[in-house]
Amino acid sequence: xxxxxxxxxxxxxxxxxxxxxxxxxxxxxxxxxxxxxxxxxxxxxxxxxxxxxxxxxxxxxxxxxxxxxxxxxxxxxxxxxxxxxxxxxxxxxxxxxxxxxxxxxxxxxxxxxxxxxxxxxxxxxxxxxxxxxxxxxxxxxxxxxxxxxxxxxxxxxx
Numbered sequence: 001x002x003x004x005x006x007x008x009x010x011x012x013x014x015x016x017x018x019x020x021x022x023x024x025x026x027x028x029x030x031x032x033x034x035x036x037x038x039x040x041x042x043x044x045x046x047x048x049x050x051x052x053x054x055x056x057x058x059x060x061x062x063x064x065x066x067x068x069x070x071x072x073x074x075x076x077x078x079x080x081x082x083x084x085x086x087x088x089x090x091x092x093x094x095x096x097x098x099x100x101x102x103x104x105x106x107x108x109x110x111x112x113x114x115x116x117x118x119x120x121x122x123x124x125x126x127x128x129x130x131x132x133x134x135x136x137x138x139x140x141x142x143x144x145x146x147x148x149x150x151x152x153x154x155x156x157x158x
Contacts, residue, residue: 002150003036004051008118009091011146013139015040016047034126044106045129045136047143057115057122059094063087065115065122066096073100073113082110088141091148093117101131110137116147123147 001012016038019027024037034048057065063085070085077100085098097114108131116123127143129136 003049004118004123007051007150008049008116008123009146009148009150010049010143012038012047012143013040015042016045017041019046040136043129043133043136045133045140046127047140048126050124051118052122052124055122056120057117058120059117062094062096062115062117066098066113069113069115070098073098077102088114088144090116090145093147093149095144095147097144107131112140112144114144116149118149119151 002009017040019037019039023039024033028034028037034050036049037046038048039046066085066087070081074081080100080102081098082101083097083099085096087094087096093116095114095116097112099110099112102109102111109128110131110133111126111128114125114127116125125144127140129140
């Protein structure tokens with residue numbers, strides 16, 4: 001699947017579809033939301049993607065950026081970090097990620113936040129599934145590993 005005017009390729013399983021608007025409104029009741037919100041309705045797993053074109057980032061800054069995100073999460077949810085922030089090799093680059101758990105109505109959720117540079121801009125993603133669903137956790141990690149930047153296409157002037 002190509003995202004953000006074909007600047008990012010990510011291998012998303014067919015079971016992940018755009019989340020219904022009423023569900024988005026219930027789960028993300030904020031004014032500013034992620035740009036792309038996908039879910040697997042069968043498992044309750046989700047993936048979100050937002051490209052911050054006003055936030056520049058170079059590959060050398062990814063580790064510091066995810067460390068900063070991890071510190072913020074720890075302040076908001078003390079003792080919730082599952083995995084310390086890490087770097088993951090993706091198709092042609094790497095991304096920084098961390099995971100944490102939160103409580104949902106039907107149990108514990110495993111959440112991942114990650115940062116990936118896309119043509120000099122910061123792409124911020126989140127993913128999640130039920131804490132005990134090891135198969136979904138592996139699937140989410142494979143989605144993250146599939147990230148691949150596509151060179152931004154220049155628009156021809158008319």
